[in-house]
Structure formats: structure tokens, C-alpha cells
Amino acid sequence: MQDQRADITWRDGQVPVSTRFDDPYFSLENGLAETRHVFLAGNDLPARFRDGFQIAELGFGTGLNALTVAQAWADAGAPGRLRFTSFEAFPMHAEDMADALSAFPELAAPSERLLENWRAGERRIDLGGGIELNVIEGDARETLRAWRGRADAWFLDGFSPAKNPELWGADLMEGVARHTAPGGTAATYTAAGFVRRGLEEAGFAVSRVPGYGRKRHMTRAVLE
Numbered sequence: 001m002q003d004q005r006a007d008i009t010w011r012d013g014q015v016p017v018s019t020r021f022d023d024p025y026f027s028l029e030n031g032l033a034e035t036r037h038v039f040l041a042g043n044d045l046p047a048r049f050r051d052g053f054q055i056a057e058l059g060f061g062t063g064l065n066a067l068t069v070a071q072a073w074a075d076a077g078a079p080g081r082l083r084f085t086s087f088e089a090f091p092m093h094a095e096d097m098a099d100a101l102s103a104f105p106e107l108a109a110p111s112e113r114l115l116e117n118w119r120a121g122e123r124r125i126d127l128g129g130g131i132e133l134n135v136i137e138g139d140a141r142e143t144l145r146a147w148r149g150r151a152d153a154w155f156l157d158g159f160s161p162a163k164n165p166e167l168w169g170a171d172l173m174e175g176v177a178r179h180t181a182p183g184g185t186a187a188t189y190t191a192a193g194f195v196r197r198g199l200e201e202a203g204f205a206v207s208r209v210p211g212y213g214r215k216r217h218m219t220r221a222v223l224e
Contacts, residue, residue, distance in 0.1 A: 051080025
């Protein structure tokens with residue numbers, strides 16, 4: 001795979017913005033609260049946590065979502081292990097990731113584990129507490145086909161569909177459905193019509209629910 005890294009600028013000194021997609025990596029208001037609202041609550045987590053639970057994600061970015069899951073898993077006292085697989089086409093430089101995550105001191109312990117391994121070039125990372133992270137680099141339209149897992153919950157967290165439509169196409173949503181366990185769920189911050197239709201056509205029951213902050217709506221989906 002051709003080595004491609006994320007190029008970023010900074011907004012307000014602490015929010016990373018992709019120059020390629022002209023879109024921030026997380027909410028300008030509160031990235032951690034956004035992740036908890038959209039991806040955890042949107043997938044009925046932590047209530048569904050169990051030994052062997054699998055989460056998959058489109059768009060690893062700063063790693064904030066994975067780290068938020070690690071904290072929620074620990075706080076819930078969940079038993080056993082959780083696997084978190086993320087697909088990322090443009091991985092961040094370690095120092096950019098470190099700068100971004102410094103805004104969330106409550107995630108310091110798993111952040112340190114992530115960054116230590118990320119700097120060493122590792123992409124299969126033990127975040128501690130039973131969380132196994134695997135970041136698969138490359139175009140998800142290709143790499144998802146080769147993945148043999150099935151997720152209990154999906155975090156659909158690519159950049160804005162208007163700016164990064166490749167990560168929201170109907171074919172990719174069909175791939176998400178094929179790699180979802182029976183009764184599995186998906187959540188995303190966007191309520192774009194073509195995204196919801198793509199999920200519906202792939203076999204999900206889709207609902208539009210209140211979004212986080214200034215986003216009026218987000219999307220939740222359950223595989224039928």
C-alpha cells in the first residue's frame with residue numbers, strides 16, 4: 001500500500017482539521033461528549049457490552065472513539081475482552097495524534113498506550129483492560145472486503161459525506177452490513193439522506209434521532 005498520512009491544520013489551537021477534506025476530526029464543542037452521544041449511546045453502549053463484543057469503525061482519525069470505548073469498558077467493569085477494528089485511509093502522524101489527544105486528559109492512560117505503540121509503527125495494540133485495537137490502513141472500499149470479522153456495533157465516522165463521499169457509498173454500506181452480526185447496530189453523526197438510504201438498502205432499519213450540539217439529527221441503524 002502506498003504510504004499516505006493525514007495532513008492537518010489546527011483550529012482554535014486544539015482541534016485538528018483535515019486539509020484534504022477541510023473537515024475537523026471531532027466536534028469543535030466537545031469531541032469526547034460527541035463520541036459518547038453519537039457512537040456509544042447511538043449503539044446502546046455500554047449496556048450491550050459483553051465478553052467478546054466487537055466494534056468496527058470507518059475512520060480512526062485521532063483514536064478518540066477507541067479510547068472513549070476503552071474508558072467506558074473500564075468504567076462499566078465489563079468482563080473479558082472487546083475487539084475494536086478501525087479502517088483508516090490516511091493515518092495521522094503520532095505527534096499530531098498526541099497533540100489532539102492532549103485535550104482529553106481523562107483518557108490519559110489508554111492514550112499513552114496507543115501513542116507508544118503508534119510511534120513504534122504498531123497497528124495491533126493492547127489498550128489495556130481487555131481492549132484489543134486493530135487499525136487496518138488503506139481504502140476501506142478494498143480493505144473491508146478482506147476483513148473476516150463481524151461487528152456487533154459500527155461507528156461510521158468518516159469525514160462529512162459532502163466532502164468524503166467515498167466513505168459513505170451504497171457499496172460500502174452493503175459491505176458494512178455483510179460484516180455486521182445478526183441484530184448488530186450502526187451509528188453516525190450524519191443524517192444525510194443518501195447515507196440513510198444506503199443503510200436501508202443494505203438491510204438496516206434506520207432511524208433519525210437528535211444529534212449532538214449544533215447537529216440537529218444523527219442516524220441510528222439496526223440490522224434486520
